């Protein structure tokens with residue numbers, strides 16, 4: 001998955017305030033990651049997939065239509081989960097200084113390029 | 120057998136309360152059917168037999184009886200069967216065999232408990248089985 005790794009590294013290096021990213025399968029298996037040191041890749045991947053799955057499920061239950069993203073806002077910043085394709089979930093972590101609108105746009109762009117690369 | 124079984128359940132306040140909400144006669148009948156099937160069911164052990172046990176598990180989960188209650192309940196069945204067989208002078212081998220059948224049944228019912236719980240969480244969260252197992256494995260690792 002070298003091409004995914006390259007996309008992620010590029011993404012993290014070139015987007016201010018994005019501190020890490022990972023691509024995982026809907027089953028929670030890590031495919032590629034550029035996460036900050038000390039973050040447990042296996043656990044983060046499984047939890048990300050679980051969160052997205054639950055997000056999709058509750059979105060449906062609440063009649064919110066197709067899911068765009070799951071957004072976690074913490075004291076120290078954000079965690080955002082977005083589906084790239086039926087086979088890939090993108091996790092992005094960003095500091096709280098990030099501009100949300102720009103972050104969402106960037107996530108969309110990266111998710112699309114991951115989907116394209118995985119075809 | 121059924122009387123011994125429900126007599127045992129009646130001695131526990133929590134279980135007696137659950138039983139009281141149900142038709143005793145019907146319960147006695149379902150138990151008797153189950154007991155009979157332990158002797159006849161194994162002649163053609165297969166999906167249907169497993170399915171019935173699985174359903175018994177589901178029924179108990181729905182009623183809210185924890186798996187920890189099923190083990191001592193099955194122990195009562197084994198004990199009562201043994202008592203009868205000894206009384207009637209039946210060979211030891213028969214006792215051993217019956218105990219084994221009870222244990223196999225118990226493992227089916229216990230398995231159903233786990234699967235019902237897994238399936239329920241999977242359905243509510245939309246998680247795949249693989250993801251669910253991964254979370255359990257990760258969680259278990261971090262518990263040690």
Ligand code: HEM
Nearest residue numbers: 134137138141149150153174175178182184188189192193
């Ligand atoms: C060896 C353990 C047990 C066996 C073999 C057993 C067997 C059965 C069977 C065959 C049924 C009928 C299932 C169906 O409708 O398809 C049933 C239902 C039921 N059992 Fe048990 N049981 C056991 C333990 C217990 C315990 C510990 C309780 C505690 C109170 C209990 C309470 C009930 C109740 C309330 C129902 C009726 C549920 C309903 O119809 O809604 N059982 N059981």
